Amino acid sequence: MRSSVSYILSSSTSEPNMSHPDYDQYSHDHAALLVLVKHIGTQLKPKLFSKFFDRINKLVNVRITDSTGAVRNILIRYVKDHPVENNDWGDFQTHRRLLGLISLGKYDCQQELNEICRVHESFKVKYNTTLFDSRCILFGPTKNSESPTDENPVSSSSGDSEHSETTIEKFTTPSNFKTRALFYEITSPCSDLESQLNEFVNSLFWVLDSKRVERSREKLERVSLLLAPFEKKDFVGLDMESRNNKKRCTGRMTKHLGDLCLQTGMLTESLNYYAQAAEILKSVNDWLWLGAAYEGLCASSALVLYPDMQRNVPLHRNASLQEGSPRKSSQTPPAIGLGIKKSISNALVPEDISKKYREAIIHYSKYQNAGIIETEASFKAARITVEQNHALQAASFLQNVVYINLQLSEQEKIQRFETLAELYSQIGFCRKAAFCLRLAATRYVSPQNQAPNWGRCYALMLQSLPGHHLNLDPVEMRAADQGWPALQIQLMQELVVAARRTGHSALATRHMTFLLQTMWPHLSSTEQKELAVQLQSLSAQCEGSPVPLVLDSGLVVPPANLTDIPICAAFVPKDLQPHLRPRRIECDKLDTGPFLFTPIHFGGGSLDRRSRKSSSKLDFLWVQNEVCEVQLKLVNPLPFELKVSNMRLLTGGAVFESVPETIVLPPDIATSLTLNGWARESGELELSGYSTHTLGVKSNCRLRHMPVSSNYPPYYKVQVVPALPLLEVSTSFPPSVSFSNFHDENTVTSASVSLYHGESTECIITLKNASEVPVEMLEIEINSILEPSLQEQIFRCDNTEINKFLPIPPGESVNVTLYFHSVANFLAPNASVSPTIPQDMSSGMFSSMNTSIPGGSIPSRFNSSFRSSNSGQSSIAGGLTTLFQQQPSTSVIEGQLKLKYSGAEGLSSEYCRTCSVFLMLEMLPSLQVTNWDVLPAEIHSQFYLVLDIANLTTQEMELQYTPMKTMLIEGNESCRVPIPVDRCPLSKLTGLYQELNEDSLDSRNEIDVNKICSEHITDLVDLRWHLLGTDNRGIALLKGINLTLRMLDIVRMSPLNWEVKINGDIIKAQEEITCEAGDCLNLKMSVINSLQKTLQQLTLNIQFYQDYENGTLNYRMDTRLATTGCTKKSVSSLEPQAKADHECNVIFFTPGYYKMDIQCCAPESLTVTRVNTLLSTGHIWRFTPTVSFQVN
Amino acid sequence: MAVCAAIIGKDNSPKFFVTINPDEELQFQYRVLSSLDIVEDKLNSGVKGGADTKELYLGMLLSLEAHKIYGYVTNTKIKFIIVVDSTNMVLRDNEIRSMFRKIHSEYADIVSNPFYIPGEPISSKNFTTNIKNIMTGTV
Structure with a gap:
């Protein structure tokens, strides 16, 4: 647009006749009458002046009917200041001439009034060349002092000469001295002001019009x-x-x-x-x-x-965007x-x-001295x-302004930029506007500027922020992430400097904090460091704090927080220690209908599977007045040590008391930090972030303002439950070294003890209430992997006793006793399967049985019975089978004492705490029964239980096997003890016999008998041992002892009572009968059924044999003896308490040692008998002991 | 020969900025930023015209004392800006156009790169050298 021949035509030598540019001009001002509105004196307040100026300024359009009757539309432009030099251009463009003068002043006394009039007159003189008319608006004192001013014109002669002149002129001679004074009261509505102004404009118009007419002629x-x-x-x-x-x-x-x-x-x-x-x-x-x-x-x-088109009307560019500009015009x-x-x-x-404007500007540009005209x-x-909506053209005109080289004062240059900025923003060129504003701002403080104005600079800088996509709210800023970071950083740095130089240290700190917060990712590491150091020095003057700052202009600067210094790499609310965690007191399950699971989620939200919000609710609970922890991982991004002090948690919801933490972070190393605090109230607690104080700035780093990449929820929600008591648990036993199998995080302490099998001890558990609330509920439970019945034998605790202790007031402690017992199977596992008691111990009956019962089927029967008897044993011992497999080695039992307690409000809201004590019981082998057998005793009602007992300890053991008898066993030695035991009475067995006729299997009966008998033995035999070395005592039980059929016969009382007489004498047990060969011995025997039912098909059998004492039994007695009468007799049925008699005689032919076996057989059941007659020996009752004959 | 080239995203944030003289970068950023106003205006007036113009080249946006700024807008509203020394009379409109076309194809290449996240600032070294070559006319 600039002419290439610019400056050619203008003389370089001519003194630049500078007038002051008026950037606010509109083209319409060409048609306006220029009126200066002046504020005179100090009495009138600037606010009032501007109020009146605004009022006057409303009258910009006056319609005047001229002499020809045409209506002239006259425009008036009011200015507050007009340099006299601008009048010089009045010939060139007449609208530059100042035509009218209105001065406003306030006086309280005559002197002031005089002064105002004098100043007014001096202005008149100043603009003398162009001024057509003037008015002087005077605000007098209110009310009573008004009357003298009104009287002033009357008593004009008495007043000051100048004053009287003005007043007189006002009323009398407007022709030679055109100052008319308008007197108003300061509070009055000044209703005639407009008409006065109208009149004033009229007077200006007529003068001007006369001039026009004059010129045109x-x-x-x-x-x-x-x-x-x-x-x-x-x-x-x-x-x-x-x-x-x-x-x-x-x-x-x-x-x-x-x-x-x-x-x-x-x-x-x-x-x-x-x-x-x-x-x-x-x-x-x-x-x-x-x-x-x-x-x-x-x-x-x-x-x-x-x-x-006029000034002060904001242009709605967007609204008219759709319309074409010609149409609009x-x-x-x-x-x-x-x-x-x-x-x-x-x-x-x-x-x-x-x-045309473009042309005009090109022509102007040819003259250096017309620069101002060109600019305007x-x-x-x-x-x-702009009015035409041609933004690009407007931009090019504005662009031209910048190129015009003017010798302007700094102030005018600034104004030029401000006006440019305003126009640029009108055409929507916000970036360009921002650029101009920034330039204007820098001009305010440029070195050329003699009077730097940092305040204005700062204000303009602020205005230029939106154009750079800068928003002082860091939250929005980070969310938008727009704009040109490099420029934004520079602008913010300039803003910081401006704020600092203005004296707003707080703002400087705030802006620097903002810069660091929002621009962090765009800063290089050196910049980060430098800015951090700068911030530190800024905050030394004024500490930054997270409160909004309000500027004088009313602008609110939102708080900025250093969210990146230090960087928070992790924010993890921690669950309480397991034993401190509150748990629901289980109540009966609510009936939720027949459906356990439904895939339908009511209320929506099933589609977005894991929205961020849902994860913010933490699935654990915190307890009121209990230390709650949040673990932070902080990284110091700065290359120097960073001290972060006063770190606290920011919370919402329930009242929370946070403990301030201070940490010194080494550069670039992630440091973990735990922030503690107490919830002082139950309810929902929101963890929204943490506060820091670093580099002299206090920041509230909220999670929702963290960078999106870190993926934090906006806050974490934790439920805080009412206060719960806390028990400290200690035991009288030493803690165990290892916590192995029982992996329960609740464990607070442990107790371990070693016990020999059969030994018992008790442990005192001390519970101390370490909290402020009483314990009102306490439940103790023992857990282990063992079966409940077995567990009960090993660990025992009296639950009923516990409730007596309640409530436990704060600070008090109670003792609970826990009993330990080392349970073991004292029987060698395989002993019963293959009894290895030497033959000399076994009775002759055994061999006789072997022969009497045809071989083959018997062992199998035994085997099957043992197998099932083993299972029968396991039903007693339960899980012990696996546990004791490795016997006789040491075994360890682990258990857990679970405490469940609650109190105070926690109890009422159904929360409790659990903790557990880890119990470890090491069970050492004491003694073991390696073999056992039974022998008939001398007395019919007893039998001998013969046990091979091995001392598995290394110490000498004193074994008390009957109340009277004790014996010592050396360590790792074994010995055999006979224990007289009462035979199992029939009363215990009657139940079985009653079922005899029923369709039951042999084996089952045998098991039952076996069981009953082994219980019988267990009840009667207790082996008390005492280790002499360590003074441990214990009892070994024969629980689960397994007996063979043969043994069973000895153990249990025979259901048949025998009465055997030889030669009329009743045989005594263990008594030998001596006779001569050839003697006839009369055997008389009777069997009495002592059962409650009738026995049927009994067979009484008498058999003689010789025992060679070497394991061979000789039954071939045909040559050695002879019997008269039957050796067998059948009894078809035997009523209860009935007696069956039999009689026979025997003669021994040769001397020797003979034995007689009397047995009574009953078929197990009738069917069996019929089907398999070979196995008719369902039940064999023997007369014990066998009768021995010494034949001489 | 261009002295500065810039790629500006849809939201008017710079995606790529390169200057021949790195010291002048900030200064150029201001210039390119202010030229965006004109680009925006041209785009808006384009919409006003109704039919979507096929012409991507916007022509000269600004003529400053020392530089001329040219603009080019893709159909996805990605703006390419080239700043040319105004003393350089050799560069004609056609050359500028072809320069823009080359930049556009380079940009298309970088966007096709699966490792480039659309919308992120471009930091590829290869891309920078390519653009510099286009600017200096060595391609």
Whole structure:
């Protein structure tokens, strides 16, 4: 746009005749009458002045009917300041002349009034050359002092000369001294102010119009040359009479007339004049004035097209965006304007306005001294294009402004940038506007500026933030993540400096914090370090804190927080220690209907499977008044040690007391930190972040403001339950070394003990209430992997006793006793399967049985019975089978004492605590029964239980096997002890016999018998052992002893009572009968059924044999003896308590040692007997002991 | 020969910025940023015209004292900006156009890279050298 011949035509030597640029001009101002509104004196408050100025400023349009009856639309422009030099350009463009003066002043006394009048007069003198009329608005003292001012004109002679002059003139002679004073009361509505102003404008108009008429009557050929101020020297020595010059004069005058017509509201005329002038001036190459003529043409055309365009009306660019600009311009002018437009031939179409303006500016640009005119024209053109919605054209006009080289004061340069910024923002060029604002800001504090104004600089900097996509709210800033980081960083740094220099240390700290928070990822590491150091020094002056700052302008600067210093790598709320965790006191399950699981989630949310919010609720509980922990992992991104002090948790919801923490972070190493605190209230607690104090800045680092990448929920929610008591548990036993199998995190302590099998001990568990609330509920439970029945034998605790202790008040302690017993199977596992008791111990009966019972099927029967008897044993011992497999080695039993307790409010809200004591019982082998057998005793009612007992300890053991008898066993030795035991009475067995007739299997009966008998033995036999070395005592039980059939017969009482008489004498047990060979011995025997039922099909059998005492039994007695009478007798049925008798005789032929076996057989069941007659020995009852005969 | 090239995203945040003289980068950033206003305006007026213009090249945006700024907008509203020294008279409009086309194809390549996350600033060294080559006209 700039002409390439710029400066060529302008004389470089001429002194720059500088006028002050008025950036606020509109093209419409060409048509306005310029009125200066002055504030005089100090009495009038600036606020009141601006209020009145605004009021006056409303009257910008006055319609005056002229002498011809046409209505003239007069525009008035009010300014607060007008440099006198600008009047010099009045010939060039008449709207630059100051035509009116209104001064406002307030007085309380005569002197002040005089002073105001004097100042007013001095202004009149100052603008004497152009001033047409003036008014002086005077605010007098209120009420009573008003009357004297009113009387002033009357008593004018008595007053001060100057004062009287003004007052007199006001009333009397407006012709020679045109100051009219308007007296108002400060509080009065000043209702006639508008009419007074109207009158004032009228007076201005008429003067101007008369001037116009005067000028228009001048002969165009004779007019003098109108000059722009700097042109005076250029025309020295030129031929003024040349045709060219004449034309120049005419052209300039025509243009001047155009100006006057425009000001006096004669648009049509002005357009004509301007058009003429442009023609003429073009022909004489008078560029400057040609430019002015074009500008005038544009201004009047604009006035035709856009009569409503005026300042202070914000342009809604977006609203009119859809509309084309021509349409808009045709819409806006009212009907009158349209009418005029049609009739006016010279008016420009909208597109031409900017074109003509462009030309005008190019012409202006040829003159260096017309820089201000050019600048102003650019602004005016820009404003018109803004009105036309041609943003790009406006931008180019504005761009042109920057290139105009003007010798301006710093203040004016700043104003220029501010105006540019305003216009740029009007056309929506917010970036450009921001750029200009920033330039203006830097100008305020540039080294050239003698009076740097940091405050303004700061304010402008702030205004330029939006254009750079900067928002002082760090949260929004981070969310948007827009803009040009490099520029934003620079701007923020400048802002920090500005704030600091302004004296707002708090703001400087805030902005620096903001910079570090929002721009962190865009900063290089060195920048990060430098800025952090800067922040430290800034905050030394004013500490940063997370509260909004309010500027004088009302702008609120939201708090900024150092969320990246230190970087929070992890934020993990910690569950309480397991034994401190509150648990629900289990109540009966609520009936939730027949469905355990439903895939339908009511209330939606099933689609977004794991939304962030759902994960924020933590699945554990915290307890009121209990230390709660959040674990943080912090990384110091700065290359120096960072001290972070006063770190606390930020919470919401329940009242929370946080413990401040201080930590020194080494550079670049993740450091873990635990923040503690107490919830002082039950309810829901929200953990929203943490606060820090580092680099002199207090920050609230909230999780929801953390970078998205760290993926934190906006807050964590923890349920806090009411206070619960806390028990400290200790035991009287030493703690165990290892916590092996029982992996329970609840374990608070442990107790371990070693016991020999069969030994018992007790452990005292001390429970101390270490909390502030009483324990009102306590439950003790023992857990182990063992079966409950077995566990009960090993660990025992009296539950009923515990409730007596309750409640346990705070600080008190109670003792609970726990009993330990080392349970073991004292029987060698395989002993019963293959009894290895030597033959000499076994009775002859055994062999006799073997022979009497045909071989083959018997062993199998035994085997099967043992197998099942083993299972029978396991039903007693349960899990012990596996446990004791490795016997006789040491085994370890682990158990757990579970405590469940609660109290106070915690109990009422159904929460409790659990803790557990780990119990370890090492069971050492004491003794073991390796073999056992039974022998008939001397007395019929007893038998001998013969046990091989091995001492598995290394110590000497004293074994008390009967109440009277003890014996010592050396360590690791074994010995055999006979224990007299009462036979199992029939009363215990009757139940079985009653079922004899029923369809039951042999084996089952045998098991039952076996079981009963082994229980019988267990009950009667207890082996008390005493280790002499360590003074341990214990009892060994024969629980689960397994007996063979043969043994069983000995163990249990026979259901048949025998009565055997030889030669009429009853045989005594263990008694030998001596007789001579050939003697006839009479055997008389009777069997009495002592059962409760009838026995059937009994067979009584008598058999003689010889025992060679070497394991061989000889039954071939045919040559040795003879019997008379039957050796067998069948009894078809034997009623209870009935007696069956049998009698026979025997004669021994040869001397020797004979034995007699008397047995009574009963078929196990009838069916069996029938089917398998070979196995008719269902039940064999023997007469024990066998009868021995010594035959001499 | 261009002195500066920039790729600006949909949200008017810079995705890529390169200058021949690294010291001047900040200064150029200001210039390119202010030229965006004009780009925006041109785009808006394009919409106003109704039909989506096929022409991606926006022509000269700004003529500054020392530099000329040219713009180019892809259909996805990615803006390419080239700053040219205004003393350089050799560069004609056609050359600028072809320069933009080359940059566009380079950009298309980088966006096709599976390791590039669309919307992120471009940091590929290879891309930078390619763009620099285009700017200096050595391609």
